[in-house]
Amino acid sequence: MPNLDKFDIGILEALQEDARATNVEIAERVNLSPSPCLRRIRNLEKSGVIRGYRVDIDRKEVGLGLTVFVEIKVGQHSRENAEAQHTALLALPEITACFMISGTADFLAEVVVEDLSAYERFLTEKLLMLPGVADIRSNFAIRAVKTGAPLKLPQR
Amino acid sequence: MPNLDKFDIGILEALQEDARATNVEIAERVNLSPSPCLRRIRNLEKSGVIRGYRVDIDRKEVGLGLTVFVEIKVGQHSRENAEAQHTALLALPEITACFMISGTADFLAEVVVEDLSAYERFLTEKLLMLPGVADIRSNFAIRAVKTGAPLKLPQR
DNA sequence: CGAGATTTGGCATAAATCACCTGTTTGAAA
DNA sequence: TTTCAAACAGGTGATTTATGCCAAATCTCG
Known part of the structure; x- marks a missing residue:
């Protein structure tokens, strides 16, 4: 604006x-x-155009070797009080990005963890424990083509 | 390491x-x-642990109102010389993140553009023009729950 | 064209960066 | 356990940077 x-x-x-x-x-x-x-x-x-400044860390170098994109479906009645869902997903530090999306799923979350066993713990102990989560589908990142690329800013 | x-x-x-x-x-x-x-x-x-420093820009505030997650399938023979695919996807500035993933798709790309008509132009004039792109599926972000959250660093 | 408002650029001062040096800790081998 | 070398923490000072202030320049309407 x-x-x-x-x-x-x-x-x-x-x-x-x-x-x-x-x-x-x-x-x-x-x-x-x-x-x-x-x-x-x-x-x-x-004015809020700049929200902050972040360091770009090489995930592999800090031992975070696994990135997973999780499609999350929530139950019908959970969809009504969506605010609670947002808060719950916000609070999980393994989720580095999360969007409510159109299509087959309700949410798409990017999860960054150390390895497969850490991901298993995240799923069973955290994500699947959330009330209202009906179904999830995991897409494992095999290779990063690019991450956090600069935005293509509209010119004035 | x-x-x-x-x-x-x-x-x-x-x-x-x-x-x-x-x-x-x-x-x-x-x-x-x-x-x-x-x-x-x-x-x-x-040592490469820190790859750089980025500003966190509010996309809406700079006129980038639409985020789309695109699942991209490539043809069988394109899958063999994957390097060319990577280079082509890397070169598109509308793609802010892109991963090769397991599951039904081959790539998952995050596309940030101004609006629906800009997305249509991106699809028809750029993404669908790439050789080897067999099928795409667009998932539109309705709302951002969180973006670019800090990594949960393994403690030592 | 002219008055008012906004923005720029230069200056001065406080703060931060960074190379260099010194003292201490750590770790391996005898 | 002792010794020695390498690595690391902390201090100092010269150089660079951040930032508030003010006069000059620029832009905007009427």
Whole structure:
């Protein structure tokens, strides 16, 4: 909703490549002096366009070798108080992303765990214990083609 | 593979919450003085545990209102030279994440675009033009429960 | 064209980064 | 257990960066 001009878009593109770039570097890249550049960044943060800054960790390197995409179906009456479902799924730290989707399933969740046995524990001790979960289908990631790629920002 | 101790894990957890936190802040949080803390961060970067730093942008706020999860099936002979498939999918900026998966599909891709008509253009002009793409199935995200959540790092 | 509002750029100061150095801890072998 | 070497934590200071302030430039309407 906020009107983003070419400077804002440029700043966001720079931060998508390297969110720890210094303000001076970003200012040079978008052809602005440091002062207004920093002011714009702070405005983007305050207005909610920028939600935060994250480190991109190599999952394999930290021992998280298994990514699974889980299609979750919920029972008919659980679909009515969807808020409780959201809260429950939000609280599971193994789920790194989760969307309510159209199609055959109700939710699609990305689950990141150490290995198959950790995934088994997650399923039996956590996901299947949630009330209202009627059916799940697991799609195992064999290989990551790309993850967390920069958004293709609409130009102004 | 590199041995990560509790300091490294603490640094990664801090950077997952705020990747622009200053080295001094991170050092305080993990109970280390700034010098060794910065040294560890640089080591994590050099060893590949840290792949980079990304800004978390609110998609709606920049006009990207539609997220679609696309299941892609490729023809039998395309499956053999999978490398070409990967390269082609990598090159599409609308795809923000893509995995080769088990199950009914061959690939699962997350596509982020402005709206339905932009998605139609993406499908007809780009994805369906790729050689070897035999079948696709689109699952539209109705609501994001969570995105880009921090990883649950194995403790040491 | 002109008044008002917004934004930019430069400056000064406080803070952070980072290379270098020193002292301590750790770990392996005798 | 003792010894030695390698690795690591912590301190210091020069350089770079962040950030508030203010005057000048730019943009926006009437």
